[in-house]
Amino acid sequence: MKLMEVLKVVVVVAMVTMMAAEAIWLELPNSETKCVYEDIRNNVVVLGEYIVIHADEEHAQANFIPTISVRVTSPFGNSLHHEENATYGRFAFTTSEHGNYLACFRMISHVPGNKNAAISLQWKIGIDASDWDSIARKEKIEGVELELMKLKGLGQAVHENLLYLKKREEEMRGLSERTNGAVAWFSMMSLSICIMAAAVQIWRMKVLKLLVVATMAMTAAEAIWLEMPSSGDKCVYEEIRNNVVVLVNYVVIVDNEPDQPNFIPDISLKVISPFANKLHHEENVTHGQFGFTTTEPGNYMACFFMNSQAPDGKGVHIGLDWKIGIASKDWDSIARKEKIKDIELVLMKFEAWVQAINEKLIYLEKREEEMSEVSERTNAAVALFSGMSLSICILAATAQIWY
Structure with a gap:
């Protein structure tokens, strides 16, 4: 009994971290298009199912269901699924590039009285797309073995998502550093050109003696x-x-x-x-x-x-x-205190591991957002400084020429 209780706790905690297959409800007006997207990494199985439901009870009872046009595209604009005059359908594909996968719905038939129609869309991504019943029948497993197989698949999916987020953070950091370096270089060049132009003008008009010295340094469990x-x-x-x-x-x-x-x-x-x-x-x-x-x-x-x-x-x-x-953690002390061993201790370790990965995942997502915000603010500030320095130099040069 205690083994089953521990297993239930692990399953509940694991399912919280899983990318849940949840239904999305869209209200679609006449002759309008609505789109939803999902950020998915590459080499992930995606299953989708949609159905049109009339929001007006009068027309629903008359068996009138409006038809729609459905198009699913990849981040690079490749068409993955296209259906016309549909009231129900499914689509499936394996992602080949990471990014936002877009599903767009457009009303084709006109509903009397300009009533809206509702669309139920269900995404199943990654491990959610697995048919566990078929796997259980094929492998002839059930009970604890099936739950452990699910947890193993979940752990692999979360681990892959963690690696993906770390790679995205590295790419974002590299892009931010390159952008900051390029904008700073442009700012230095524009400022240097303005200083040189002002120096030449001062030398030619013999108003002041040139004394410019500029030195800048870029400072630049284990x-x-x-x-x-x-x-x-x-x-x-x-x-x-x-x-x-x-x-x-x-x-x-x-x-x-x-x-x-x-x-x-x-x-x-x-x-x-x-x-x-x-x-x-x-x-x-x-x-x-x-x-x-x-x-x-x-x-x-x-x-x-x-x-x-x-x-x-x-x-x-x-x-x-x-x-x-x-x-x-001292797992030996925990095992003695809780009076557990073997498979129960393994499941408890797995539960703690899933929780730790989930917390790390949330932390990396937060860091990625903070890095993106810092990059945007820095780029805006450097661009503003560059524009201001260029404007000041132009004004100074104009004033010197006029004088």
């Missing part, structure tokens, strides 16, 4: 093995979202066997948050661990300082083991 310098510090950072548990173990290791067998140099350690709040501080240690729960998203930094020197010729390294989120 084990980490750090090689410590003989002096100074060494820092590492990890980008973590907020409300995540972090556990870290560290140990100082000396290469080879030094002349003093029991000698290990000690270090100092400081851990700070993205807003420079001190989370952990230790002096004169050779090993240890620390843990905290993040309160803001960003780069969490751990810095190590050498307090004593190692014997000559001996390298000093620090082994650092980050355990973040689900990796920081």
